[in-house]
Amino acid sequence: MIKPLAIHLNSHLSRIRSKMTDSCIFCKIVSNEAKATIVYRDERVTAFRDAHPMGPTHILIVPNKHIESVNMLEAEDEPLIGYLFTIARKLAEEEGIAKGGYRLIANTGPNGGQTIFHFHLHLIGGQRMRYPMG
């Protein structure tokens, strides 16, 4: 596991709560109000296993801050989004799928197949991905 699972989340919880929507399941996972198999967590990002995995590895990497989708990204979010990719790379290494390759997906909006409106990166790997997409 990449290191900082045991972080001081409490100091961040009130800030996270102030921005979460009551009905957002990923906000609830971030704030520990809903259960998930957490594989990584720090003050900016939480990663957990998808409840319906599409491959041997299927991890969702989400910002702790509630951002609805790519459509709602602001300039100030750029470092955060870059950081999600860094965590994706580290998790891929930890899962042993970095060398073989994997797929990162950010479904956006209804036509993009987004069903949970809290921005997330899917990290899927451990098998050869099929084409075509869409």
Ligand code: AMP
């Ligand atoms: P998307 O369709 O891109 O919005 O992806 C949402 C993903 O979240 C799907 O792959 C679901 O299987 C997954 N999911 C929904 N609820 C949960 C949950 N409570 N814990 C883990 N994964 C979830």
Ligand code: ZN
């Ligand atoms: Zn949320």
